[in-house]
Amino acid sequence: MKYRLAIFDFDGTLADSFPFFTATFNELADKHGFARIDPATAAALRGHSPRQMMSHVGLPAWKLPFVAKDFIARMGESIHAIRPFDGVDAALARLADAGVALAVVSSNAYDNVSRVLGPATTRLFRHFECGMSMFGKTASLRSVLKKTGVHASEAIYVGDQSVDLQAARRAGIAFGAVAWGYATIESLREHRPEEEFASVAELARIA
Structure with missing residues (x-):
């Protein structure tokens, strides 16, 4: 073995869950105050590390736990998808x-x-x-x-x-x-x- x-x-x-992530991202951006992404170009961001992605949209590290908690809660509400x-x-x-x-x-x-x-x-x-x-x-x-x-x-x-x-x-x-x-x-x-x-x-x- x-x-x-x-x-x-x-x-x-x-x-x-990536389609759900891209569909939810801009809602989270509006709520938590970081930049939106264009869904048409979201796939191009897959080459970014999480840290690079945060920098790209202006998401400070201290906000990440709050954004992640919100994302997880929203996923729970749409788990059927x-x-x-x-x-x-x-x-x-x-x-x-x-x-x-x-x-x-x-x-x-x-x-x-x-x-x-x-x-x-x-x-x-x-x-x-x-x-x-x-x-x-x-x-x-x-x-x-x-x-x-x-x-x-x-x-x-x-x-x-x-x-x-x-x-x-x-x-x-x-x-x-x-x-x-x-x-x-x-x-x-x-x-x-x-x-x-x-x-x-x-x-x-x-x-």
């Missing part, structure tokens, strides 16, 4: 059947995560570390390692943004970059992830 533990980000990795990426349920089931322990580390709320994944897929996961944390995703990744008893060298964090990769590096675990998320695979490739997944089906390589 290549990895005994696979930890997944949620938005842009398991859930196809968000679905897992095609093939995610089957890919996760195959990994679980192969004996890989599964976990989620996400800044989104557990209620949103579990409702999008559905009861059957949610039960495949042993641990969830969800919600905004002042200690960031690195602490959440370390918490999952501690709870599972899996050594960092036998774990991988699968995500779609550079902040996910950086958290994995600080936790001492491998990072798997997906090609279907918020950030482009080209922008993630610059950071030399240990694994790349061009399609959901390729997640089978984790086992």
Whole structure:
């Protein structure tokens, strides 16, 4: 087995929430006082890191927790519009059947995560570390390692943004970059992830 533990980000990795993000972004911009984006050019911003995106729209770091909380609440109200990426349920089931322990580390709320994944897929996961944390995703990744008893060298964090990769590096675990998320695979490739997944089906390589 290549990895005994696979930890997944949620938005842009398991859930196809980018269309909801772009549809909601300008409402959040108006409410919280940062610049709108043109929906027609939103895809071009996928090469930006979260920090670059914040700079682009003039969103100060101190506002981010409030914006994120509002986004998560709005997602909960529109959860019916968000679905897992095609093939995610089957890919996760195959990994679980192969004996890989599964976990989620996400800044989104557990209620949103579990409702999008559905009861059957949610039960495949042993641990969830969800919600905004002042200690960031690195602490959440370390918490999952501690709870599972899996050594960092036998774990991988699968995500779609550079902040996910950086958290994995600080936790001492491998990072798997997906090609279907918020950030482009080209922008993630610059950071030399240990694994790349061009399609959901390729997640089978984790086992």
